[in-house]
Amino acid sequence: MAHQSLSFEGVTDADQVNRITTALMMLDGVDSAEVGRHGAEVEGRARREAMIKAIEALRLPIQVR
Secondary structure, eight states: OOOOEEESOOOOOOHHHHHHHHHHHSSSEEEEEEEETTEEEEEEEHHHHHHHHHHHHHSSSSSEE
8 A cells, every 4th residue: 555645734724634634535546544734644546646636626725745
């Protein structure tokens, strides 16, 4: 199982963390996601680009790297 890390800037509250967690877990190939205010640790075979697009689709005022 592959491990990937994402970094965030601008996540300010638990609602945003929950929305990001849900978006990641809905992706095909994501087995688990631990999300916090500064980033996420994701296990699975999902592509990094797909994870970033899923988070950007939430239209939150944050940056994902």
